[in-house]
Amino acid sequence: MRIATWNVNSAKQRMPRLLPWLQQRRPDIVCLQETKLTDAAFHDLFDSPLAELGYEVAHHGQGGYNGVALLSRVGLDDVEAGFTGQPDYDGRAEARAVSATCGGVRVHSLYVPNGREVGSPHYQYKLAWLDALAVAVAAGPAEVALCGDINVAPADIDLFDPAAFEGHTHVTEAERQRLGAFGLIDVVRARWPEHDSVYSYWDYRAGMFHQDYGMRIDLVLASGSVADRVAAAWVDRAARKGRLPSDHAPVIVDLDVALDGDIGPIVPPPSKPGRRAGSGKVKLPHAVD
DNA sequence: ATGGTTGCGCTGCAA
Numbered sequence: 001m002r003i004a005t006w007n008v009n010s011a012k013q014r015m016p017r018l019l020p021w022l023q024q025r026r027p028d029i030v031c032l033q034e035t036k037l038t039d040a041a042f043h044d045l046f047d048s049p050l051a052e053l054g055y056e057v058a059h060h061g062q063g064g065y066n067g068v069a070l071l072s073r074v075g076l077d078d079v080e081a082g083f084t085g086q087p088d089y090d091g092r093a094e095a096r097a098v099s100a101t102c103g104g105v106r107v108h109s110l111y112v113p114n115g116r117e118v119g120s121p122h123y124q125y126k127l128a129w130l131d132a133l134a135v136a137v138a139a140g141p142a143e144v145a146l147c148g149d150i151n152v153a154p155a156d157i158d159l160f161d162p163a164a165f166e167g168h169t170h171v172t173e174a175e176r177q178r179l180g181a182f183g184l185i186d187v188v189r190a191r192w193p194e195h196d197s198v199y200s201y202w203d204y205r206a207g208m209f210h211q212d213y214g215m216r217i218d219l220v221l222a223s224g225s226v227a228d229r230v231a232a233a234w235v236d237r238a239a240r241k242g243r244l245p246s247d248h249a250p251v252i253v254d255l256d257v258a259l260d261g262d263i264g265p266i267v268p269p270p271s272k273p274g275r276r277a278g279s280g281k282v283k284l285p286h287a288v289d
Numbered sequence: 290a291t292g293g294t295t296g297c298g299c300t301g302c303a304a
Contacts, residue, residue, distance in 0.1 A: 010296055036296070064297060114304065204294035247295075247304080
């Protein structure tokens with residue numbers, strides 16, 4: 001069973017890439033983030049082509065910003081938009097989470113708040129959002145996979161240059177502590193314990209992707225029972241290349257058996273010793289992500 | 290080079 005998660009940065013703009021990618025990689029369960037569509041607009045655009053590919057669809061959107069979806073060919077039961085106790089921002093409930101039971105696993109498609117600036121109201125919201133999610137997940141099924149744009153780099157190895165991120169969000173102790181509090185397994189890191197260059201996000205600007213100045217912030221966090229079944233876990237860098245990509249690449253996890261052959265490399269590019277030693281000379285073009 | 294991109298939706302904000 002193949003699970004994939006991808007922040008598409010507008011499902012409408014990404015449609016010409018998303019549908020061929022589904023046919024190429026053939027994931028059984030797909031978590032999408034930043035669809036930037038209302039439910040009605042998503043269903044109008046995607047229900048027909050996704051049904052042809054065999055997917056059931058759940059979408060939780062607001063239009064303009066945020067928006068998450070779950071696609072499944074292995075069942076899509078007990079769909080929940082948002083989660084119990086999800087905090088509001090500025091008095092509004094944002095469309096950042098949808099979950100369902102697919103193939104026996106409780107799968108969450110998540111778009112964690114960015115946080116913007118350390119200490120800002122949005123940063124406090126991010127921490128509270130993660131705290132509330134941990135409570136909700138702990139109260140749910142034991143077989144669980146949190147998939148999505150988590151907007152936290154779990155460790156310094158997940159950054160092209162840790163020095164460039166000092167004082168920024170995504171790397172603070174408070175954020176990393178929240179990740180650990182889930183008590184789940186980061187399956188890509190578990191599979192590639194020493195690799196940098198398993199980034200999942202590269203800023204559009206300043207040739208960041210070309211130079212492989214990336215971050216690993218799109219994660220699959222799985223319970224032990226699910227993590228024990230992982231046969232392959234990788235980042236589909238090819239989907240970040242070419243014309244009009246998302247700024248994120250998909251993360252793909254195979255349970256029980258690794259799909260093989262023509263579906264692309266399951267080994268990340270080799271580490272680049274010295275890269276992360278970083279003098280801090282590379283400056284972020286702006287606040288993270 | 291104190292820069293650089295994309296998307297939404299209309300002017301500047303978010304990422």
